[in-house]
Amino acid sequence: MTTTYVMASVLGLLYAFGTFLVLRRDLVRVVWGVTIMAQATNVYLVTMGGFDGSVPVFGGHGGHDAAAGVQDPLVQALVLTAIVIGFGTTAFALVLTYRVYEEHGTIDLQQLGEGSPDAAATEDGGDA
Amino acid sequence: MAAPDHVVVAPLLAALATAIATLLLRPLPRAQRAVSVLGGVAYAVGVAVLYRGVVADPDGYLVYALSNWEAPFGIVVVADPLSAFMLVIAAVVGLAALVFSVGYLDPADQTLAYHPLFHLMLVGVTGAFLTGDLFNLFVWFEVMLMASYVLVVFYSGPEHTRAALHYAVLNLIGSAVMLLAVGGIYAVTGTLNMADITARLASGAADPVPVLGLSAVLFSVFALKAGIVPFQFWVPAAYRAAPAPVTAVLAGVVKKVGIYAVIRLYFTVFAAATLPVSLPFVAGESFLAFFGPVMFAMAVGSIIFGGVAAVNQPDLDGLLAYSSIGQIGFIVLPLAVAATAPDGGELMVLGVAAALVYSLNHGLAKGLLFLGAGAARRATGTTQFDDLGGLSERDPVFAGSFFLGALALIGIPPLSGFFGKFLVFDVGVRAGSTTVLGVALVGAIFTIAYFSRAWNRAFWGEPVDYEREPLLVAVVAVLAVGLLALGVGFDPVFRAAEAAAEAAVNRSGYVDAVLEVEL
Numbered sequence: 001m002t003t004t005y006v007m008a009s010v011l012g013l014l015y016a017f018g019t020f021l022v023l024r025r026d027l028v029r030v031v032w033g034v035t036i037m038a039q040a041t042n043v044y045l046v047t048m049g050g051f052d053g054s055v056p057v058f059g060g061h062g063g064h065d066a067a068a069g070v071q072d073p074l075v076q077a078l079v080l081t082a083i084v085i086g087f088g089t090t091a092f093a094l095v096l097t098y099r100v101y102e103e104h105g106t107i108d109l110q111q112l113g114e115g116s117p118d119a120a121a122t123e124d125g126g127d128a
Numbered sequence: 129m130a131a132p133d134h135v136v137v138a139p140l141l142a143a144l145a146t147a148i149a150t151l152l153l154r155p156l157p158r159a160q161r162a163v164s165v166l167g168g169v170a171y172a173v174g175v176a177v178l179y180r181g182v183v184a185d186p187d188g189y190l191v192y193a194l195s196n197w198e199a200p201f202g203i204v205v206v207a208d209p210l211s212a213f214m215l216v217i218a219a220v221v222g223l224a225a226l227v228f229s230v231g232y233l234d235p236a237d238q239t240l241a242y243h244p245l246f247h248l249m250l251v252g253v254t255g256a257f258l259t260g261d262l263f264n265l266f267v268w269f270e271v272m273l274m275a276s277y278v279l280v281v282f283y284s285g286p287e288h289t290r291a292a293l294h295y296a297v298l299n300l301i302g303s304a305v306m307l308l309a310v311g312g313i314y315a316v317t318g319t320l321n322m323a324d325i326t327a328r329l330a331s332g333a334a335d336p337v338p339v340l341g342l343s344a345v346l347f348s349v350f351a352l353k354a355g356i357v358p359f360q361f362w363v364p365a366a367y368r369a370a371p372a373p374v375t376a377v378l379a380g381v382v383k384k385v386g387i388y389a390v391i392r393l394y395f396t397v398f399a400a401a402t403l404p405v406s407l408p409f410v411a412g413e414s415f416l417a418f419f420g421p422v423m424f425a426m427a428v429g430s431i432i433f434g435g436v437a438a439v440n441q442p443d444l445d446g447l448l449a450y451s452s453i454g455q456i457g458f459i460v461l462p463l464a465v466a467a468t469a470p471d472g473g474e475l476m477v478l479g480v481a482a483a484l485v486y487s488l489n490h491g492l493a494k495g496l497l498f499l500g501a502g503a504a505r506r507a508t509g510t511t512q513f514d515d516l517g518g519l520s521e522r523d524p525v526f527a528g529s530f531f532l533g534a535l536a537l538i539g540i541p542p543l544s545g546f547f548g549k550f551l552v553f554d555v556g557v558r559a560g561s562t563t564v565l566g567v568a569l570v571g572a573i574f575t576i577a578y579f580s581r582a583w584n585r586a587f588w589g590e591p592v593d594y595e596r597e598p599l600l601v602a603v604v605a606v607l608a609v610g611l612l613a614l615g616v617g618f619d620p621v622f623r624a625a626e627a628a629a630e631a632a633v634n635r636s637g638y639v640d641a642v643l644e645v646e647l
Contacts, residue, residue, distance in 0.1 A: 022301065027293070034297060037304045044308060048315035074320075075311070078263055082307055085270045089300055092277060100293055103286045112290055 007047045014040035027100060027107035031093045038086040042079045049075035135181050136192035136207045138174035139215060140254050142167060147247035157239045161230050164243040168226040171250060175212075175219040182212045188631060189641035191260070199260070199642050200321035206260040206642060210484075213628040214257045214388045217488055220610070221380035221495040222250050224603055228499050229373035231599035232506060241278065249275035249377065256385045260642055262310050262320045265389065269306065269353070273299050276382060279374045280366050291369035295362050302352045309346040313339060322397050323642035326635055329401035336401040340415060343398045347390070347419065354386030356460055357429030360453045364437075367449035372502020375445075379452045380495035384487050387459055391480060394419055395632045399471065412468070420467035423460050428567050430457030435574025439581065444501045444511040447582055452494055454571055455537065458548075459486045462555045465564060472633050475558055480629035482551035485622065489536060489548040492614070496533035496607040500526070503600040508592055513582070518591025526601045527587050529608035534579040536611045539572065544614035547622065 021033025049072035146167025252272025281292030434454025466479025520527035539549030556564035
């Protein structure tokens with residue numbers, strides 16, 4: 001049972017750290033925050049497979065009804081898919097960050113927000 | 129596996145093949161555009177064939193096991209009247225937007241990545257409508273979103289990068305949350321197959337309490353995709369930034385994927401479980417009784433917020449973007465009533481059917497209006513109301529089509545929008561809820577207000593310089609005629625929506641079709 005508590009605390013910390021970074025003003029940190037959240041989710045998925053077994057895929061397929069001593073292989077397949085998707089989205093987010101820097105000359109979210117049409121409209125009392 | 133079953137994946141393959149072909153044809157821009165439009169037609173034909181197959185099937189379910197791995201071990205693709213109905217919306221709006229974009233975008237802009245991305249977005253949408261596997265749904269969402277991120281940032285100017293940044297970061301967090309919920313549901317139920325989840329929840333083999341919490345987490349992700357209050361804040365900037373045909377698909381089709389996911393997962397899958405604990409504000413034992421009030425609050429918020437904000441917009445794009453937040457509220461409102469109605473009863477079916485009819489009408493009408501805004505931008509160089517005027521004098525055909533689209537959203541007979549609105553009110557009356565009627569009435573008045581303003585500012589008044597774009601106007605006009613035709617020949621549309629709604633609440637039919645076991 002100790003593993004469960006350790007994993008729960010680690011996951012909690014990872015999500016907290018990810019959330020903290022997402023709320024930062026620096027855009028690169030926001031991207032890192034999103035990445036950490038995605039990775040925390042992957043760790044969570046692996047945890048959902050349980051830690052009862054040591055053997056990978058061998059006999060007794062079907063997740064929770066599997067014989068003792070066998071890890072659930074499905075979650076690992078899911079995580080592989082999620083990692084590939086996460087890799088692509090992180091690459092895109094970083095490229096987008098660079099593009100934002102090229103267009104605006106800043107990656108400070110406060111300064112980015114000040115130039116937006118919504119902010120301008122609110123100052124005129126125009127936007128809801 | 130018999131050959132006709134392959135028809136289930138036909139639209140998917142058509143869009144995917146076109147995406148690859150247009151990627152390879154980049155050195156030949158003309159051929160690329162031709163193949164892209166032909167691919168759009170092939171997609172529509174694939175959807176039509178699939179629709180016929182679903183209607184012809186005695187049970188109305190076409191199940192296709194990928195790589196011939198039987199459910200629940202492999203991933204199944206399930207076409208039922210509900211998926212088929214949504215696919216028709218995707219095919220019509222997608223094809224119109226595709227033809228429009230050939231005339232709208234600069235040819236050099238189209239060459240690099242536009243057409244492959246557009247078709248990949250369709251692939252994601254189609255997969256999400258068809259899949260019968262929860263994790264697979266996540267994957268299709270990602271396919272759709274990846275393409276849409278790039279399409280939103282397509283012009284990559286200051287506004288576009290900022291909008292795409294909001295859109296991408298929000299949806300990346302949304303994806304992480306969705307994966308979290310999917311993983312949790314797998315851990316609790318031990319399966320990812322939607323039919324299998326339904327069966328296990330119904331038989332009590334899975335503990336419903338964690339599933340309720342996880343499904344609530346999942347609901348927030350679908351609400352984010354559908355852009356309903358309080359998850360609406362990405363909508364206006366993203367819709368302003370994306371090229372007009374992409375916005376038409378985002379508003380007309382991609383948002384509906386969120387709605388479809390809510391109908392499929394909450395009305396078909398999670399409703400199978402009963403609540404073992406009593407919660408405040410929840411009357412009834414079904415999961416739906418829990419989500420009904422939540423949906424209702426979101427719908428009311430969307431209708432009011434979208435309406436109030438749309439009235440005040442300085443430009444046509446912004447007005448339509450906020451309007452689509454309000455209109456999605458009109459789709460969720462009957463769903464909320466349906467969720468609190470007796471399970472599988474007449475009112476539940478009618479509520480879901482009303483939401484579907486409204487989705488169809490909104491997909492076509494809002495697609496038309498966004499394309500119309502694009503045509504106005506191309507013809508006059510702007511969509512700011514201050515710089516527009518007199519378009520009705522410059523181009524009566526365009527103005528008339530835009531007017532029909534606006535009337536369809538307001539809900540004037542004999543356009544299809546009348547029946548959409550009428551069904552929403554009908555659901556309210558049958559539920560005996562004056563709140564629902566009141567909210568719908570307020571929303572309807574707002575709709576009239578902001579479209580009157582758009583019409584006054586852009587189409588009447590002092591005429592501005594206008595350069596006619598025949599192809600763009602033709603696409604808008606065809607959609608307008610389609611709206612009229614749907615309204616005049618509404619009976620088959622309603623029967624299709626009703627069949628789709630019945631399929632959505634028919635849990636035993638779904639489980640039986642996929643797993644071949646009795647629920």
